[in-house]
Amino acid sequence: MLRFIAKRLAFMALALVCVALITFTLMQMAPGNFLDIQILSSSLQTDVVSSRETIGRWEQRYGLDQPKHIQFFRFMKGMVTLDLGPSFQYPSLDVEEIIQKSFPVSLTLAVASVLVALIIAIPLGILAAVKQNSLWDYVAMFISMVGNAIPAYVLAVFLMLLFTLKLRVLPSGGWSEPKHMIMPVLALSLTSVAGIARYMRSSMVETLRADYIAAAWAKGGSFRNVVLNHALRNSLIPLITVVGPLLARLMVGTVFIESMFRIPGLGQYFAQAAANRDFPVLMTATVFFAFVIMTMNLIVDLLYGLLDPRIRYE
Amino acid sequence: MAAVKEPLLTGSNAEREVVYAEGYWRRTWRKFSRNKLAVVGAVFVTLLILAAVFAPWIAPYAYDKVDYTATYQGPSASHIFGTDELGRDLLSRQLYSLRVALLVALGAESITLAVGSVVGAIAGYKGGLADNILMRITDIMFAFPSFLFNVVLVAVMGRGMITIFIAIGVTSWTGLARLVRAQVLALKSREYVEAGRAMGASTSDIILRYIMPQTLGPIIVTLAFGVPAAMMVESALSLIGMGVTPPMPSFGTLIASGQRYILSFPHLLIWPAASFAAILLSFTWLGDGLRDAFDPRD
Secondary structure (H helix, E strand, O other): OHHHHHHHHHHHHHHHHHHHHHHHHHHHHOOOOHHHHHHHHOHHHHOHHHHHHHHHHHHHHOOOOOOHHHHHHHHHHHHHHOOOOEOOOOOOOEHHHHHHHHHHHHHHHHHHHHHHHHHHHHHHHHHHHHOOOOHHHHHHHHHHHHHHHOOHHHHHHHHHHHHHHHOOOOOOOOOOOOHHHHHHHHHHHHHHHHHHHHHHHHHHHHHHOOHHHHHHHHOOOOHHHHHHHHHHHHHHOOHHHHHHHHHHHHHHHHHHHHHHOOOOOHHHHHHHHHHHOOHHHHHHHHHHHHHHHHHHHHHHHHHHHHHOOOOOOO | OOOOOOOOOOOHHHHHHHHHHHHHHHHHHHHHHHOHHHHHHHHHHHHHHHHHHOHHHHOOOOOOOOOHHHOOOOOOOOOOOOEOOOOOEHHHHHHHHHHHHHHHHHHHHHHHHHHHHHHHHHHHHHOHHHHHHHHHHHHHHHHOOHHHHHHHHHHHHOOOHHHHHHHHHHHHHHHHHHHHHHHHHHHOOOHHHHHHHHOOOOHHHHHHHHHHHHHHHHHHHHHHHHHHHHHHHHHHHHHOOOOOOOOOOOHHHHHHHHHHOOOOOOHHHHHHHHHHHHHHHHHHHHHHHHHHHHOOOO
């Protein structure tokens, strides 16, 4: 068990260094940087001398005058010690402050979406499994297909048309009151209901075929007792493998939902940083996202073993 | 359907081989054509491709033709889907968005097919070091969320259609490579491949004429699902301002700008979103149909 964890952590560290290295190399290859864009769009371009001075001072401030490998090591050290220096776009803000401020927003959004998705999907999956080939089954499978085919930001449009335009009960964007959460969370969760319900259905169908369920029916167990007490418990276990990656996918998927609903989460900063070539933020956010996703996968694997003693680690 | 033109073996076995090859495609076609959703998807996809190819002739206006006398118009006879804030025809802009989406999908899927099948075939057939290196790269690519990589690549290379399909192609070949590798691994020790080798077929012959034709089904299915996936990435990038450069439209930019007028001119949001959803659904139905048709079980 400990060996398994150690091995996974080692791979994780290696993969993260690779991610950082790839991102860093790509950014070095970029033609033009943040300041070029700023200079082009400001009045500085008329005064060549002062702009050259500005660039010099600016490069010194961000350590860009150092050799490339030193820059990379400084970045990696910053990642470990949580001291990453200021952002290009917001010179008064340190990158770790931006993450600290915006990540909880994205996390809230993702966790709420997973919870809502589970609340909708588990009963739907159970119904579809218990009443196979009934109307419920077809409804569940239809929702599943549509949810798979249409991305969250398109679903968000239909929600907006319904709640903002037609019913006029919800604002089309913002992040200050609880009601701002409803549409983004619904859009994100509806796209994942599909996968969870489908998984729940097949897991439940399989459990219901087990001998111990037949025994429970034979002893005269009620629907409630057999399905909800005996079968549900075992058929929930495989669901963990879906929820982990889902949470990770949602946290990345919030990038568009955040920019659509003007939510000040990490995704929003990530998209802005990409558009403005704010490389400190872009790099940190990329490595951070990768870290979160890998950690999530590890937790899922460990939890799975904890809940199902039949699983063994190698 | 595509029958094997040259018998793979001579003598009485050759006939059996040809019959088998025809039977495979004919059976796939029979299964596919019985699936109503799949046929609807296929017909719709064909129409979409025609509309995209002939967009310059079909579109009633140029996609960037500004008309300040006709801004924010609702649907009418002269503008079926209405006009936007600059008086540009929404139908024409959607036709060009479709063209962009399909071009990006075509470019990205070409890269996926070329890199994925070559790398997968080599790794599966050669094994050893080549296989090991490939699998480690794939592992890291899987750990790295592909969308982040797409955004970083576009940020680095600058916006534009070519950038987008390179970015998608670079991240999406790993899935196909894994699939082809697994297929090749399973097929390379089959008896008919052994027979070919015994008869002196070269390595490239074994891979190209003996093994790859058998993996065609799964490859087609993967590519069919790759098309709507690539379209989604393209529109998502455009949505956050990292996609094609204006004035070239994309469903992502149409949705993003339509959202600004949701209360005053909702048609600018409704039509692009509904069209895009319908396009994605038809590709998914086609993909589902192909997957069921190529499924060797039942």
